[in-house]
Amino acid sequence: MLNKTFGLAIAATVATVALSGQAMARDQIRIVGSSTVFPFSTAVAEAFGSNGNFKTPVVESTGSGGGLKLFCSGVDLSTPDITNASRRIKASEVETCAKNGVADITEVKIGYDGIVLANSKAVAPLNLTKKQIFAALAKQVPIDGKLVDNPYKTWKDVDPSLPDTKIEVLGPPPTSGTRDAFVELAMEGGAKEYDLLKDLSKSDKKAFKAAAHSVREDGAYIETGENDNLIVQKLEANADAVGIFGFSFLDQNSDKLQGSMVGGVEPTFENIADGQYGISRSLYFYVKDAHVSKVPGIKEFIAEFTSEKAFGEFGYLTEKGLIPLTDAEREKVRADALDLAPLKLM
Amino acid sequence: MTDQAQKAVGNGWQSEKYIKNLAKRKRSERRFRLTGLLAILTALTLLAILLFSIVSKGYSAFVQTTITLDITFTESVIDPNGKMDPAELRTANYAKLVQDALREKFPDVKGRRDLRKLFSLVSNDADSALREMVENDPDLIGKTVSVDLIAGDDVDMLNKGYIDRDAVEDDRRVKDQELVWLDKLEADGDIKMRFNSGFFTNGDSREPEKAGIAGAMVGSFYTIIVTMLISFPIGVMTAIYLEEFATKNKLTDLIEVNINNLAAVPSIVFGLLGLAIFLNFAHLPRSAPVVGGLTLALMTLPTIIIAARAAIRAVPDSIRQAALGLGASKQQAAFHHILPLSMPGILTGTIIGLSQALGETAPLLMIGMVAFIADIPGGFTDPATVMPVQIFLWADSPERAFVEKTSGAIMVLLGFLIILNAFAVVLRKKFERRW
Numbered sequence: 001m002l003n004k005t006f007g008l009a010i011a012a013t014v015a016t017v018a019l020s021g022q023a024m025a026r027d028q029i030r031i032v033g034s035s036t037v038f039p040f041s042t043a044v045a046e047a048f049g050s051n052g053n054f055k056t057p058v059v060e061s062t063g064s065g066g067g068l069k070l071f072c073s074g075v076d077l078s079t080p081d082i083t084n085a086s087r088r089i090k091a092s093e094v095e096t097c098a099k100n101g102v103a104d105i106t107e108v109k110i111g112y113d114g115i116v117l118a119n120s121k122a123v124a125p126l127n128l129t130k131k132q133i134f135a136a137l138a139k140q141v142p143i144d145g146k147l148v149d150n151p152y153k154t155w156k157d158v159d160p161s162l163p164d165t166k167i168e169v170l171g172p173p174p175t176s177g178t179r180d181a182f183v184e185l186a187m188e189g190g191a192k193e194y195d196l197l198k199d200l201s202k203s204d205k206k207a208f209k210a211a212a213h214s215v216r217e218d219g220a221y222i223e224t225g226e227n228d229n230l231i232v233q234k235l236e237a238n239a240d241a242v243g244i245f246g247f248s249f250l251d252q253n254s255d256k257l258q259g260s261m262v263g264g265v266e267p268t269f270e271n272i273a274d275g276q277y278g279i280s281r282s283l284y285f286y287v288k289d290a291h292v293s294k295v296p297g298i299k300e301f302i303a304e305f306t307s308e309k310a311f312g313e314f315g316y317l318t319e320k321g322l323i324p325l326t327d328a329e330r331e332k333v334r335a336d337a338l339d340l341a342p343l344k345l346m
Numbered sequence: 347m348t349d350q351a352q353k354a355v356g357n358g359w360q361s362e363k364y365i366k367n368l369a370k371r372k373r374s375e376r377r378f379r380l381t382g383l384l385a386i387l388t389a390l391t392l393l394a395i396l397l398f399s400i401v402s403k404g405y406s407a408f409v410q411t412t413i414t415l416d417i418t419f420t421e422s423v424i425d426p427n428g429k430m431d432p433a434e435l436r437t438a439n440y441a442k443l444v445q446d447a448l449r450e451k452f453p454d455v456k457g458r459r460d461l462r463k464l465f466s467l468v469s470n471d472a473d474s475a476l477r478e479m480v481e482n483d484p485d486l487i488g489k490t491v492s493v494d495l496i497a498g499d500d501v502d503m504l505n506k507g508y509i510d511r512d513a514v515e516d517d518r519r520v521k522d523q524e525l526v527w528l529d530k531l532e533a534d535g536d537i538k539m540r541f542n543s544g545f546f547t548n549g550d551s552r553e554p555e556k557a558g559i560a561g562a563m564v565g566s567f568y569t570i571i572v573t574m575l576i577s578f579p580i581g582v583m584t585a586i587y588l589e590e591f592a593t594k595n596k597l598t599d600l601i602e603v604n605i606n607n608l609a610a611v612p613s614i615v616f617g618l619l620g621l622a623i624f625l626n627f628a629h630l631p632r633s634a635p636v637v638g639g640l641t642l643a644l645m646t647l648p649t650i651i652i653a654a655r656a657a658i659r660a661v662p663d664s665i666r667q668a669a670l671g672l673g674a675s676k677q678q679a680a681f682h683h684i685l686p687l688s689m690p691g692i693l694t695g696t697i698i699g700l701s702q703a704l705g706e707t708a709p710l711l712m713i714g715m716v717a718f719i720a721d722i723p724g725g726f727t728d729p730a731t732v733m734p735v736q737i738f739l740w741a742d743s744p745e746r747a748f749v750e751k752t753s754g755a756i757m758v759l760l761g762f763l764i765i766l767n768a769f770a771v772v773l774r775k776k777f778e779r780r781w
Contacts, residue, residue: 042718043552056720058729248744255517
């Protein structure tokens with residue numbers, strides 16, 4: 001009796017599994033990619049789904065690199081249609097894509113994101129330069145013409161104008177796109193202001209990258225989530241700590257946190273939009289052209305994403321913290337995206 | 347007699363040496379008890395702090411702010427042709443009804459930007475609420491009814507006290523102008539709090555006031571069903587075979603060591619295995635509960651096998667021998683006598699294994715179940731997510747209102763886990779037999 005029931009249960013499950021394997025044709029868009037673009041992509045997906053003509057797309061948060069890997073893994077319908085990225089696709093990734101048959105890709109730039117250094121409102125805001133950021137966070141800093149292990153314990157050690165508090169920075173882990181961008185824009189920019197490293201960047205690029213991209217591991221830099229409400233709570237509880245995260249978290253928590261000025265520029269919506277604020281990057285999504293005719297709704301999804309009511313100056317994505325492109329850029333992006341203009345890497 | 351007593355005082359149990367030794371042992375025991383008590387008290391305090399922080403942050407997720415507006419179901423907006431065509435009723439511009447009502451309430455608000463702000467007091471979920479009302483009762487068209495509409499998330503946060511209205515205007519998500527409007531609504535008694543039923547009936551959403559855990563609950567349900575169907579029979583069969591039929595040799599020893607090892611393998615490894623077997627090799631759909639269930643079944647199997655073997659071993663040998671002695675075959679002895687007697691223990695182990703699977707996120711990351719999925723899944727192959735993943739995604743969202751949603755969802759998940767574990771305890775208490 002009992003083993004008969006078991007047998008039936010197993011048979012039923014196996015049957016379900018076998019059936020589902022066949023159901024490969026899709027009527028639902030699949031999106032993967034960056035966790036930074038995730039809040040924007042999901043907002044568009046929801047608006048797109050609520051129009052009622054298509055199913056709400058499934059959006060996965062896999063990170064920019066992970067998303068591109070899945071995206072480039074092939075052209076059959078089990079691979080995603082769209083991938084989000086908080087950086088541009090690399091030439092090596094385009095090659096991988098082409099090798100797996102993903103020849104035609106459309107790139108859509110959707111806007112900008114600022115990376116902010118913020119602390120609690122209970123203390124004075126910091127006014128940093130990129131050089132100071134590098135000095136505070138790099139694993140090795142140049143002192144007296146030599147690279148030595150970072151000796152700075154307090155912000156005051158870095159620069160006398162800064163407060164006499166311990167350096168304690170909560171930031172994203174190495175797997176995150178935010179960390180990549182922060183290291184590239186802030187740390188590398190700061191490193192170039194040292195003559196020693198600047199010379200190194202000309203003579204030995206690899207050694208320079210290693211020096212500029214290494215974050216200290218002696219406890220002053222604490223790896224936490226990048227976009228996480230916990231970071232807000234931690235900064236609130238510890239007024240000495242500084243957090244590194246995307247602008248949208250600062251925007252949503254402006255009553256508790258304040259952004260540090262970088263190079264004398266405050267991280268505000270306007271300053272990031274017009275490029276004055278030094279640590280900002282572009283956000284993208286990539287479309288697999290081969291799927292456009294096979295999965296219904298991809299073109300309409302692109303149209304929704306690039307419509308004025310979504311990524312425009314007063315669109316719903318700006319309310320989620322996206323910093324829009326300029327009017328002219330938006331027009332061009334929209335036209336190119338709807339024509340599925342092929343990707344051009346410069 | 348006296349001689350003996352004297353001897354005892356001298357070097358027997360009453361001697362000074364032994365009394366000292368006894369006192370020392372008793373002190374040591376008291377110390378141990380105190381340490382134990384302290385350990386338990388520390389654990390309880392930490393548990394209380396954890397529960398307090400979750401409940402104090404999360405209880406407000408179960409209520410919701412509404413704004414009462416007098417909505418006129420204008421015929422020219424909903425049904426301009428007067429044909430009552432259902433397709434037309436569905437696509438009508440219900441947002442306009444809300445906007446008209448707000449304009450009527452605040453006639454002196456002009457200008458595009460100000461109006462936009464005014465309209466955003468009410469959640470954009472209001473359109474679908476009104477559409478549903480009309481679809482259920484088409485007679486409403488042409489009438490004016492007072493309707494409770496869900497407020498936007500910023501208004502909700504302000505009303506629940508999470509936004510400080512005395513903060514500097516620049517630092518506040520709700521601006522002075524909006525406060526004036528809200529105060530007027532409040533004075534008219536139009537702002538109310540009610541039970542947030544949407545939290546239990548809606549799928550995920552990027553608008554915190556619309557987001558619910560129904561999608562995740564259904565996804566968890568399908569996933570756990572698959573996990574149970576796979577891991578329970580296979581686990582129990584394995585345990586019976588290994589305990590009752592297999593001969594003891596090097597090979598079975600090796601298998602036993604491996605099963606015990608597998609129980610301790612980090613769950614993400616099972617995710618990678620699931621990705622390799624079920625997605626890349628068997629080409630099952632990504633993000634589907636059936637794949638999640640299969641992967642979690644791999645993870646739960648060792649737990650179930652170990653628990654089932656222990657339960658089977660606890661059945662006394664006399665039962666086995668009595669059955670065999672009366673002419674039962676080995677299989678009959680196993681299935682008619684040993685299995686029913688060990689079932690309570692097996693079920694307890696299974697439920698504990700399943701509740702562990704219910705709270706798992708790491709293996710699901712690899713197979714695409716960590717995703718934004720707005721639609722509530724309708725079957726084993728629809729894209730779905732599960733409750734712990736939903737908690738993770740909400741904790742990651744920038745909007746302030748998701749903080750309470752996160753804690754609210756944790757409370758629901760904890761509730762399910764407590765029910766499952768309580769069920770396991772009851773099963774054990776009720777059916778367990780001691781020999």
